[in-house]
Amino acid sequence: MSEAQGFLDSIQCFDLWLFKADGLLTAALELTKSSNALRQELSSVADTHEGHEERWQNSLHLNGSASLLYGYALETLFKGILLKHKPESIELEMTMNGSGEIGSAKINKLGVQMNRGHDLVVLANEIGLFKLIENPKQAKKTLNYLSECVKWRSRYPAPQESKKNRRLTGEEATDFMVNSIFIHFDPIYLKSLEIAENGIPE
Numbered sequence: 001m002s003e004a005q006g007f008l009d010s011i012q013c014f015d016l017w018l019f020k021a022d023g024l025l026t027a028a029l030e031l032t033k034s035s036n037a038l039r040q041e042l043s044s045v046a047d048t049h050e051g052h053e054e055r056w057q058n059s060l061h062l063n064g065s066a067s068l069l070y071g072y073a074l075e076t077l078f079k080g081i082l083l084k085h086k087p088e089s090i091e092l093e094m095t096m097n098g099s100g101e102i103g104s105a106k107i108n109k110l111g112v113q114m115n116r117g118h119d120l121v122v123l124a125n126e127i128g129l130f131k132l133i134e135n136p137k138q139a140k141k142t143l144n145y146l147s148e149c150v151k152w153r154s155r156y157p158a159p160q161e162s163k164k165n166r167r168l169t170g171e172e173a174t175d176f177m178v179n180s181i182f183i184h185f186d187p188i189y190l191k192s193l194e195i196a197e198n199g200i201p202e
Contacts, residue, residue, distance in 0.1 A: 004094070004102040011107065017080025018196070021073045025189065028069035032182055035062035063177055068154035070185045071120060071146035077192050078123035082111035085200045089126065120147045124188075128201040133191045142184040145176050 010016055038059040042052055082089055091109035094102055110117060111126045120143040130136040145153075145168075152159040159165050168176070175184065195201070 002101055002103075004105045007105050008092075008102070012083060014080050014084040014196070017076055017083065021077040021080065024069045024073035024076060028066045028073060029182070031062045031066035031069065032180060035059045035066065036180065038062070060177060063181070064149070064154045067146060067149040067176065067181055070181060071118075071150035071154075074120055074143070074146065074185075074188065074192065075118060075123065075150065077189070077196070078120070078127055079110050079117075081127045081192065081196050081200070082123075084196065086111065086126070118147055118150045120144075120150070124192075127192065127195050129188065129191060129195065131201045132195065133187065135187075138184060139188050141172070142176075142181070142188060145172060145181075146185070 036059075038055045041047075041055055042059075045051075045055075047055070089109070089111045090107070093106045093108050095104045097103040112119065112122050116122050121140055124130060124139070124143055130139065133139050148159075148164075149155075152164075175181070
């Protein structure tokens with residue numbers, strides 16, 4: 001089997017996309033658990049002010065990295081669903097060699113143009129998530145935040161453009177950084193798994 005054919009077989013196998021999404025979720029949950037343990041120590045361990053501040057900051061760092069992985073897990077699952085249930089939304093670029101074999105293959109579009117590939121709201125809309133989820137308004141807020149985490153918030157001190165350098169509102173900071181973002185992530189992931197099983201709603 002050629003390298004290009006192996007690539008095509010891999011991207012068309014939904015189970016591989018689900019396996020990768022579940023792996024990212026597992027890692028995110030471990031970081032969330034560690035973040036929560038540090039927060040528990042703030043109220044149970046006698047320490048200096050500096051020690052408490054360090055625990056709090058480390059907890060926020062772990063939470064930020066968890067958010068990055070939650071975002072990646074959803075992005076991977078959404079794209080796997082599109083490959084499984086909406087293959088017409090995928091565009092591939094392939095070259096053939098003189099023997100008629102595939103020489104190379106490249107994804108140009110996976111449900112959305114590649115430059116929109118980290119936009120979880122757009123991807124969620126493509127799989128029909130907002131038609132089925134109980135609280136679409138909260139889901140969009142969560143997905144917007146996780147999109148920012150994937151693009152820059154969990155990775156860099158600032159985004160690529162100044163106009164995207166927005167501060168979190170007090171409510172967002174509480175929802176997504178102080179409290180566990182998993183509370184908002186979980187219903188999105190579970191509903192997406194249902195869509196993967198049952199198909200994209202009309």
